[in-house]
Amino acid sequence: MNIDRRMFSLIGGHRAPFILSIAASGAAAVMVIGQAAALSRLVNDAFIEKAAPAELVPSIGFFALFSILRMLLGWLGHNEANRGTIAVRRDLFAHLTEAIALRGPIYARSLPSGRLSTTLIKGVEALDAYFSQFLPQLFLALLAPLIILIAVFPVDPVSGFILLGTAPLIPLFMALIGKRAGAMTDRQWETLSRMSGYFLDMLQGLPTLKLFARSRSQHDAIADAGERFRTATMKVLRVAFLSSLTLELVGTIGTAMIAVAIGLRLLTAGLAFQTALFVLLLTPDFYLPLRQLGLKFHAGMEGASASKDIFAVLDGPVDDPEPAGHPKMPLAHTIKPDVAGISRWDIRFEGVTYSYPDSREPALSSLTCTIPAGKTTAVTGPSGAGKSTLMNLLLRFQDPCSGTITAGGRPIGEYRVEAWRELIAWVPQHPFLFNDTLRENIMMANRGATEETLRYAVRLAGLEELVNRLPAGLDTPVGEQGVRFSGGEAQRIALARAFMKDAPILVLDEPTSHTDPELEAVLQRAIRTLMQGRTTLIIAHRLETIRSADAILVLEGGRGSATGTHRELMEGSAFYRSAFQNPEEAGT
Numbered sequence: 001m002n003i004d005r006r007m008f009s010l011i012g013g014h015r016a017p018f019i020l021s022i023a024a025s026g027a028a029a030v031m032v033i034g035q036a037a038a039l040s041r042l043v044n045d046a047f048i049e050k051a052a053p054a055e056l057v058p059s060i061g062f063f064a065l066f067s068i069l070r071m072l073l074g075w076l077g078h079n080e081a082n083r084g085t086i087a088v089r090r091d092l093f094a095h096l097t098e099a100i101a102l103r104g105p106i107y108a109r110s111l112p113s114g115r116l117s118t119t120l121i122k123g124v125e126a127l128d129a130y131f132s133q134f135l136p137q138l139f140l141a142l143l144a145p146l147i148i149l150i151a152v153f154p155v156d157p158v159s160g161f162i163l164l165g166t167a168p169l170i171p172l173f174m175a176l177i178g179k180r181a182g183a184m185t186d187r188q189w190e191t192l193s194r195m196s197g198y199f200l201d202m203l204q205g206l207p208t209l210k211l212f213a214r215s216r217s218q219h220d221a222i223a224d225a226g227e228r229f230r231t232a233t234m235k236v237l238r239v240a241f242l243s244s245l246t247l248e249l250v251g252t253i254g255t256a257m258i259a260v261a262i263g264l265r266l267l268t269a270g271l272a273f274q275t276a277l278f279v280l281l282l283t284p285d286f287y288l289p290l291r292q293l294g295l296k297f298h299a300g301m302e303g304a305s306a307s308k309d310i311f312a313v314l315d316g317p318v319d320d321p322e323p324a325g326h327p328k329m330p331l332a333h334t335i336k337p338d339v340a341g342i343s344r345w346d347i348r349f350e351g352v353t354y355s356y357p358d359s360r361e362p363a364l365s366s367l368t369c370t371i372p373a374g375k376t377t378a379v380t381g382p383s384g385a386g387k388s389t390l391m392n393l394l395l396r397f398q399d400p401c402s403g404t405i406t407a408g409g410r411p412i413g414e415y416r417v418e419a420w421r422e423l424i425a426w427v428p429q430h431p432f433l434f435n436d437t438l439r440e441n442i443m444m445a446n447r448g449a450t451e452e453t454l455r456y457a458v459r460l461a462g463l464e465e466l467v468n469r470l471p472a473g474l475d476t477p478v479g480e481q482g483v484r485f486s487g488g489e490a491q492r493i494a495l496a497r498a499f500m501k502d503a504p505i506l507v508l509d510e511p512t513s514h515t516d517p518e519l520e521a522v523l524q525r526a527i528r529t530l531m532q533g534r535t536t537l538i539i540a541h542r543l544e545t546i547r548s549a550d551a552i553l554v555l556e557g558g559r560g561s562a563t564g565t566h567r568e569l570m571e572g573s574a575f576y577r578s579a580f581q582n583p584e585e586a587g588t
């Protein structure tokens with residue numbers, strides 16, 4: 001019946017509106033009894049007792065009163081269920097985005113394209129229907145027939161027994177159908193996720209597909225996925241249709257049995273007309289919530305299927321709420337590196353090994369090295385050597401499989417992830433720009449910063465001229481993923497963010513693509529200013545950057561093959577020598 005304890009747990013602190021909704025629906029069921037009682041009395045008095053019109057007024061009044069109350073309570077129940085659902089959805093969305101953020105970009109990238117967005121958008125939407133429609137209806141289907149049964153039994157036990165005998169058939173059939181429908185809805189959900197993935201892949205890779213004349217085959221793949229989704233949906237709809245038909249049938253047969261039994265007893269005068277009418281009026285309302293549950297059954301199924309993906313995201317690693325606490329790393333550039341104690345903030349990798357899931361070879365293997373506090377360490381090595389993996393481990397986008405990374409006298413895993421990341425400013429090679437103004441894109445690094453700090457960061461990042469050229473200056477929208485900026489400009493925006501954050505640790509991935517020499521010089525100058533006095537880890541591609549670093553780490557095949565200064569490495573590392581002996585040869 002799609003009642004999942006974990007789904008209930010999502011309601012969390014928002015039980016009140018749901019309880020109110022169920023109570024209102026229960027009270028509406030009581031009003032139905034009042035309505036039936038008033039109407040049966042009215043008809044009996046008018047046609048059997050031939051009462052005077054004035055004597056009918058109280059029954060008419062009660063009937064109107066119960067009808068209005070029923071309507072209002074129904075509305076309240078509906079409204080409260082929606083209110084509760086909106087609160088659950090808001091919380092769920094926040095938990096999901098928090099869980100995804102905590103797992104980091106490696107996790108997001110490891111999922112098939114579109115899966116995460118389908119979970120976030122369609123999944124949460126499917127749960128919406130589960131909470132606002134299916135769940136209240138489920139309780140109503142349990143409560144309303146029970147209330148009606150309590151009203152019918154004392155006045156007509158025969159009808160009471162018929163109702164009692166037929167009602168369990170409905171959940172029984174639903175459970176039988178549900179078993180099969182569950183697997184089908186799961187398949188439908190799976191094909192929907194795959195289809196979204198194809199769409200996203202095609203949109204993102206359109207230039208590549210065009211260039212290799214493969215857009216036709218991708219089009220066919222989408223058509224295939226669409227067809228599979230259609231087939232899966234039709235199967236689900238067939239079962240949904242069958243289930244509501246079955247429930248309708250049970251309801252109709254039950255009503256017919258009661259009508260026949262009442263008719264026979266009316267003929268033999270074994271039953272009063274008013275009682276007979278009262279029971280007959282209530283019978284459709286007895287089956288109604290159960291039949292309506294059949295209609296909402298599909299929403300319940302879809303919600304249950306979607307919840308599997310949602311829980312898979314929520315069940316990810318959680319940030320330990322009671323870890324060593326907030327690391328208080330001093331801003332290295334405000335302290336001279338030789339001050340006693342700063343070396344406590346050296347970042348040490350001790351026997352760190354990391355293997356990607358489904359990978360045979362570790363990306364990093366027993367790496368032991370130190371990134372001295374307040375100094376610049378350049379990391380270099382051939383493609384695939386593990387440089388980005390090292391950076392991701394430091395940023396805690398992933399955790400070592402074995403070995404430890406320590407800073408401030410503790411393994412960094414003992415700090416709260418968010419608190420640790422607060423210490424780091426990260427300038428990736430391809431920074432992400434959000435579809436907002438330039439100001440917001442820079443301010444996101446430090447929401448509380450003043451306009452003066454913002455202007456200062458813009459100047460240090462060499463963005464002043466660009467800002468002056470923009471139509472609305474800092475308030476110019478950057479467009480989706482920063483379409484209006486070049487790669488070099490986006491890099492400088494990322495540098496401005498880092499200046500704004502003013503964090504003691506700086507992690508940078510030096511851009512490999514060359515902009516024009518003038519801009520290049522601006523970028524390099526900005527990077528050098530930013531690095532000053534901070535604990536910097538830079539994935540370096542240019543000899544100039546590497547030479548200016550305090551220490552150089554050469555990675556090869558996931559292992560630290562050499563460390564030292566430029567001069568030492570020229571002598572001691574074959575890779576380093578071959579890569580950098582010619583000063584013009586900059587890239588790695």
Ligand SMILES: Nc1ncnc2c1ncn2[C@@H]1O[C@H](COP(=O)(O)OP(=O)(O)OP(=O)(O)O)[C@@H](O)[C@H]1O
Pocket residue numbers: 356357359362363381382383384385386387388389390
């Ligand atoms: N998400 C992933 N899943 C599986 N293997 C991965 C993943 N990311 C990287 N690898 C593998 O891990 C190894 C190290 O990759 P990494 O990206 O750290 O190298 P890199 O030195 O940064 O390379 P480059 O200079 O080309 O960016 C490579 O063999 C790569 O194929």
